[in-house]
Amino acid sequence: MSDVLENLTRVLEARKSADPEKSYVASLHAKGLNKILEKVGEECTETLLAAKDAEHSGETRAVISETADLWFHCMVMLSNLGLSSKDILAELSSRFDLSGLEEKASRSK
Numbered sequence: 136m137s138d139v140l141e142n143l144t145r146v147l148e149a150r151k152s153a154d155p156e157k158s159y160v161a162s163l164h165a166k167g168l169n170k171i172l173e174k175v176g177e178e179c180t181e182t183l184l185a186a187k188d189a190e191h192s193g194e195t196r197a198v199i200s201e202t203a204d205l206w207f208h209c210m211v212m213l214s215n216l217g218l219s220s221k222d223i224l225a226e227l228s229s230r231f232d233l234s235g236l237e238e239k240a241s242r243s244k
């Protein structure tokens with residue numbers, strides 16, 4: 136499973152030069168960053184709505200599906216900007232053992 140982000144990153148890189156008629160990712164790049172950001176915003180809202188539904192219904196399938204759509208479109212956004220999941224994983228890794236509350240407190244010192 137840990138290879139999933141790496142494999143998807145490779146596919147996304149290759150799709151930058153693919154035919155927009157044959158590839159959804161290539162069609163997003165062809166439309167530009169604003170279109171990609173619009174999709175990230177849409178998927179974010181759909182994820183929030185699915186999570187609120189799950190809170191009441193206990194049904195989590197839509198949360199998984201919408202979160203996957205959100206992560207995927209965030210990865211397309213990173214790819215468009217010359218970044219990848221590697222950069223985000225490195226940032227998260229650098230935060231291990233650092234309490235979120237301590238980090239927040241250190242900002243005001």
Ligand SMILES: N=c1c2ncn([C@@H]3O[C@H](COP(=O)(O)OP(=O)(O)OP(=O)(O)O)[C@@H](O)[C@H]3O)c2ncn1[C@@H]1O[C@H](COP(=O)(O)O)[C@@H](O)[C@H]1O
Nearest residue numbers: 143146147150157158159160161162174177203204207208
């Ligand atoms: N993981 C995904 C993935 N997740 C979601 N999607 C697409 O993201 C879109 C989600 O948008 P919506 O639900 O809003 O549907 P929509 O109404 O069609 O979108 P709009 O017309 O409103 O833009 C759908 O077309 C999904 O098929 C994905 N498309 C591609 N991938 C991966 O990217 C690879 C490359 O895809 P292509 O570039 O299409 O070859 C694939 O092999 C997959 O591994």
